[in-house]
Amino acid sequence: MSETRQNDRKGRANKRLGVTLVGIAAAMIGAAYASVPLYQLFCQVTGYGGTTQVAESAPVTVGERVFKIRFNADVDPSLNWAFQPVEREMTVKVGESGLAFFHARNLSGRVTVGTATFNVTPLKAGQYFNKVQCFCFTEQQLAAGAEADMPVSFFVDPAIDEDPNLQEVKTITLSYTFFPDEEAAQQLGALQTEEEGEGQSVN
Numbered sequence: 112m113s114e115t116r117q118n119d120r121k122g123r124a125n126k127r128l129g130v131t132l133v134g135i136a137a138a139m140i141g142a143a144y145a146s147v148p149l150y151q152l153f154c155q156v157t158g159y160g161g162t163t164q165v166a167e168s169a170p171v172t173v174g175e176r177v178f179k180i181r182f183n184a185d186v187d188p189s190l191n192w193a194f195q196p197v198e199r200e201m202t203v204k205v206g207e208s209g210l211a212f213f214h215a216r217n218l219s220g221r222v223t224v225g226t227a228t229f230n231v232t233p234l235k236a237g238q239y240f241n242k243v244q245c246f247c248f249t250e251q252q253l254a255a256g257a258e259a260d261m262p263v264s265f266f267v268d269p270a271i272d273e274d275p276n277l278q279e280v281k282t283i284t285l286s287y288t289f290f291p292d293e294e295a296a297q298q299l300g301a302l303q304t305e306e307e308g309e310g311q312s313v314n
Contacts, residue, residue, distance in 0.1 A: 163231055163285075166241040169208035169266040176205040178267050183286040184213055190291040191219040192253070197260065206269045212260045213246070213287065217253035224252045225289040232284045239271040240283060250292050 180203060182196035197212040217223055227247040231240045242248075246261035253259060265285070271277050 163229060163237055163265075164239075164241045164268070166243055166266070168243060169241075169264075170206040170269055172269065173207045174205035174269050174272065176272060178203055178205065178280075179282045180209060180211070180265075181282060181284040182211055182213070183284055185286070185288040186225075187288065187290045190223065190225050190289055192217055192223070192225060192289055194287075194289050203267065205267050205271060208243070208264060208266050210262060210264050211285075212262050214258065214260050215251065215253065215289070216258035217255060220255050222252065222254050224250050224292040226250045226292045227287045227289050229285065229287050231286070233280060235276060236267075236271070236280055236283050239268040239274070239277070240285070241266050241268055247287060251289075 179200055181200040182198065184194045184196050186192050186194045193214075193216040195214055197214050201209060201211065203209040215225075229245075229247050231237050243264040243266070245263040245265075247263070251259075251261065263285075267283070271280075
């Protein structure tokens with residue numbers, strides 16, 4: 112009789128363990144699906160990983176603390192562009208609106224589309240570096256051999272003065288990397304082909 116009870120207890124314990132494991136697995140799958148948008152939101156709110164912020168306008172008040180802003184530009188090898196900052200660095204006061212330009216040139220023989228990713232270093236400064244306007248907000252299209260100056264308007268949030276972890280920061284580097292947007296390029300190519308076909312049919 113005691114052996115039967117022991118077997119029943121083991122059976123119930125195994126069932127509970129099985130249910131628990133299934134629940135854990137389901138939770139992990141749900142977390143995996145949610146992780147990307149949640150991670151992006153986390154980065155935007157906290158500036159984690161050097162993620163910058165977006166603001167509608169610069170503050171009215173400009174402080175006395177001065178920052179040296181350096182600019183860095185890179186291009187993924189699969190995008191045949193030349194890309195570099197027009198100015199390597201500039202100096203701005205905290206809360207002051209800054210305007211910088213990056214120059215891009217399409218070295219290929221066809222229309223290409225690029226999208227820029229970005230971050231700042233030191234990474235902990237990301238939550239205080241705000242962009243008002245930026246070419247990185249949308250995809251950029253360049254015709255064969257075309258070139259363009261791409262602006263970014265920014266400011267350093269005066270709240271940085273209240274953060275003891277950033278008191279030693281005097282230089283912030285803003286970096287961009289352009290990657291090809293193949294989907295947009297394919298759609299553009301299909302549209303151009305369609306327009307050329309319509310032009311030939313009219314002629």
